[in-house]
Amino acid sequence: EIEAIAREEMRHLDWLAETIVELDGVPSLERGKMRMDGKSVADWMRNDVLQEEDGINLYREHIKLIDKPKIKRLLERILSDEESHHGDFKHFVDKAQKEGAKDVRGSRTDRVVQTLNWGIEHEYTVILQYLFQSYMTTNEEAKEELQDQAINEMQHLGWLAEKIVDISGNPRIEHTEVDRSTRTADMLQADIKIEQEVAAAYDRAAKETEDPGLKKLLLRIRDHEIYHTEVFSDLLKEEEHQG
Structure with a gap:
């Protein structure tokens, strides 16, 4: 389920990058702020909820500021996905808690x-x-x-x-x-x-x-x-x- 969300985010990246190039700009490769703390799977999902909230707030702000219909329409389309993802991750928090999902990574460093x-x-x-x-x-x-x-x-x-x-x-x-x-x-x-x-x-x-x-x-x-x-x-x- 999370992989499907990641694929949708990749689609967003494509749309935004192509739009930037159409506007004679150069897409940035800088990685945004990531929330990587948390000791449990439920914590990770809570981080993703917060990450989606950050994105939702930014897209809503940008939609208000941009007057070009084509770009506004694109951002509204992406916002719709982000709002859906936000609900998905809230569900994953509950699911991880109920199922007792655990971090399966180890400490091997050879x-x-x-x-x-x-x-x-x-x-x-x-x-x-x-x-x-x-x-x-x-x-x-x-x-x-x-x-x-x-x-x-x-x-x-x-x-x-x-x-x-x-x-x-x-x-x-x-x-x-x-x-x-x-x-x-x-x-x-x-x-x-x-x-x-x-x-x-x-x-x-x-x-x-x-x-x-x-x-x-x-x-x-x-x-x-x-x-x-x-x-x-x-x-x-x-x-x-x-x-």
Whole structure:
């Protein structure tokens, strides 16, 4: 249920970023204030209720201040979702309390967990990078491919985080520097470079682990990263040919 809400929030991000570009602006990649405290699942859900209240109040304020009908309509559409999410999280608070939902993360911090958290850091970084580039490029084919690969990287992040929890670790959701090139060829060159580096890193990690399940996961992600490299290489050739 929470994943479905997250997908709706991603849709909001797309709509807002595309609108900013239409207005000749540049979408921000800065992460807003997060409420990460709380010792129980019910506490986390209460934090999400408060997070939604923050968003609802901001959208209502912005709707009052903006006079462009198209943008006002978009914000009203997003506000409707946020109000629904607010009710969902209030329900989740009650549900978590009744069911006694517990934090299943552990305290394992060995090399395996460190490697998986490194993977999460990479995946989070390229998700932001590919989405940003998809908003900024004027190449429609590149835009579509960048968004497709960003979705695939979201899958990777989920797989890695779930694996960390499975082995009693604690996923760390952080990112490194995002390439903010605005010229399509520069974007693709940066993407090819990072994909080549990370494919090699996943390959090394897979060779080092003795866990068959983890090895299979790392090799699967490695193969996806190789595919991304090939897709971006083809797009770069086309872009340079047209240029």
